Amino acid sequence: MPESIPASLIIDTLKDTFREARAARTAEGWGRPATDHLGWILSVPDTHQKSVLAALDKEEAIRVLTCATEDEAATIAAGLYTGGEPVVLMIQHAGLYASVNTLRGVSMDGKVPVFYMIGLLSREKDKDLKDSRHSMVRFAEPLLDTFGVPHARLEGPDDVHLIPEYYRLSRQRRGPAAVLVGLETI
Amino acid sequence: MAMKPAEVLKVIAAARGNAICVPTMTTSPAWRELAPDDLSVGCVGFMGGASSLGLGLALSRPERRVVVFDGDGSLLMQLGSLATIAGARPRNLVHLLFKNGVYHTSGSQEIPGGLTVDFVTMARGAGYRTALSIGELDEFKRRFPQMLKEEGPIFAELHTTLADQTPMTARGGVAFPDQIDRLRKKLLTSAA
Numbered sequence: 001m002p003e004s005i006p007a008s009l010i011i012d013t014l015k016d017t018f019r020e021a022r023a024a025r026t027a028e029g030w031g032r033p034a035t036d037h038l039g040w041i042l043s044v045p046d047t048h049q050k051s052v053l054a055a056l057d058k059e060e061a062i063r064v065l066t067c068a069t070e071d072e073a074a075t076i077a078a079g080l081y082t083g084g085e086p087v088v089l090m091i092q093h094a095g096l097y098a099s100v101n102t103l104r105g106v107s108m109d110g111k112v113p114v115f116y117m118i119g120l121l122s123r124e125k126d127k128d129l130k131d132s133r134h135s136m137v138r139f140a141e142p143l144l145d146t147f148g149v150p151h152a153r154l155e156g157p158d159d160v161h162l163i164p165e166y167y168r169l170s171r172q173r174r175g176p177a178a179v180l181v182g183l184e185t186i
Numbered sequence: 187m188a189m190k191p192a193e194v195l196k197v198i199a200a201a202r203g204n205a206i207c208v209p210t211m212t213t214s215p216a217w218r219e220l221a222p223d224d225l226s227v228g229c230v231g232f233m234g235g236a237s238s239l240g241l242g243l244a245l246s247r248p249e250r251r252v253v254v255f256d257g258d259g260s261l262l263m264q265l266g267s268l269a270t271i272a273g274a275r276p277r278n279l280v281h282l283l284f285k286n287g288v289y290h291t292s293g294s295q296e297i298p299g300g301l302t303v304d305f306v307t308m309a310r311g312a313g314y315r316t317a318l319s320i321g322e323l324d325e326f327k328r329r330f331p332q333m334l335k336e337e338g339p340i341f342a343e344l345h346t347t348l349a350d351q352t353p354m355t356a357r358g359g360v361a362f363p364d365q366i367d368r369l370r371k372k373l374l375t376s377a378a
Contacts, residue, residue: 031377034248065245065274067238068266075235076270079242082227082370084377105232111363174363 002125002182003156007051010160010185014041014088015061017164021086024171030084037063039086042073046092048119051185053090070099078112088167089116093140093180103147107176115170116178117163123182129153144178151178189323191284191349192216197323198253198282201331204376205251205280206243206369210236212290212349213255215356225250225372227365230353234263237271237281244276244338247373251334253280259289259297261305271339272313279339281309284346291352309341321345 018039025033041064043053056064067073070091080087096103096118107114122134132138144151150169152162162179170177191213198207199220209217210229217226227243229236240254261267261283271279287301288294297303309317316333320326320342333340360368 028374030374034246034377040245065270068270069264071232071235071264072238072241072267072270075232075238075264076242076245078235078366079239079244080246081242082366083243083246083373084370085246102232102235106235109231109362110366112366 004183004186005154005157005160005181007055007185009157010052010163011055011059011062013160013163014039017088017167018062018086020164021167021171025084025086033085034083035063035085037061039063039088040065040080041088041090042067042076043090044068044070044073044092044095046090046095046119046121048092048121048181048184049090049117070095071102074099074102074106074114077114078106078110081112081114087115089114090119091116092119092121093136094121096140096143097136100143100147103149103176108147111174113170113174114176115167116176117181118178119181119184121184125183129180140180147176149176149178151180153180153182155182187321188286188345188347189321189326191346193323194284194326194344194346195220195255197327197330198255201334202251202253203334205253205334206247207253207255208236208240208243209255210260211257212352213257213284214353214359215351216349217255218359225369227369228359228362229260230362234260236260237267238264240279240281241267241271241274241276244279245274247377248276248278251278251280252276253334254282256281256283257290258283258285258287258303258305262297262303265308268309268312268314268341272309276339277337280333281314281339281341283341283343285343286346286348288348290348291354294348305343306341314339314341317341317343319343319345
């Protein structure tokens with residue numbers, strides 16, 4: 001059975017992910033960062049990950065920028081990447097559906113690494129995604145498969161290692177990669 | 187009065203210094219001739235994204251100016267970016283809007299509201315530090331160097347004629363992924 005993941009665990013994992021990204025940036029030849037935080041979260045607020053977003057409000061090491069749309073978030077991510085900044089998108093499955101052309105144009109055809117954390121609002125604890133009563137839940141993985149976006153499920157605290165793995169994967173393949181947050185974070 | 191886009195771009199090219207430039211749609215063909223190998227990246231393949239691409243660049247490189255050459259039809263596709271930009275408060279972002287009232291590239295269909303849409307009021311209402319309208323080239327020549335020094339975000343609605351070329355009549359240029367690579371390497375080298 002899936003379990004909810006504590007916000008503190010996700011934030012610690014994001015910090016580690018950003019630290020690793022900063023080290024890779026230094027190895028690539030970038031000088032001292034132009035900014036004084038570890039990395040950026042671009043968010044279009046997601047009910048499913050609201051405990052993480054609330055906790056991030058108190059975090060000085062991670063800068064959060066709330067965007068009006070997911071199209072903006074993915075495109076701002078391209079600008080941050082080009083300028084050498086580590087960035088993670090936190091959105092909801094409905095936002096993924098709303099921003100498919102930007103996913104294609106910026107990250108796939110544009111070959112910009114974009115790592116998504118996608119909340120599966122309304123996902124039932126006792127059902128597999130494909131058996132959900134909610135189309136928003138059922139279509140997330142098939143959509144990502146259709147576009148060839150590698151993805152994994154965060155089904156509990158033991159899965160947070162997938163965050164840095166899929167972040168790294170987005171950089172290695174120069175394209176999108178995603179983790180799906182199975183249950184509402186706590 | 188309305189300005190010729192190519193004349194506006196010449197003014198920008200002469201004054202921009204080491205600013206990163208983000209052209210989109212009908213400013214792209216003329217800009218790549220004026221500035222073929224420099225700190226620019228065109229918004230190609232995701233119409234409406236120029237302002238957001240510029241915001242990301244501005245936040246990542248606060249020591250540089252970033253100048254976005256947006257279009258009115260393009261901005262309408264991501265109009266919420268005005269609020270996102272204002273909320274992020276990038277001091278180094280100059281957002282220029284080439285306003286011609288039509289979707290020139292796709293056949294000059296009128297944009298919703300045509301030329302009556304008041305983007306200056308929208309930008310000001312969203313929270314840009316400065317928002318103004320310019321219809322004369324001499325005024326733009328006078329104001330643009332100041333925009334490169336003043337605290338942003340700055341929005342300028344430029345009343346322009348249609349461009350001589352569009353991305354459909356003048357295809358080509360460097361592919362977007364290669365533009366990203368090229369700009370990233372230049373920023374890396376300058377930041378090292």
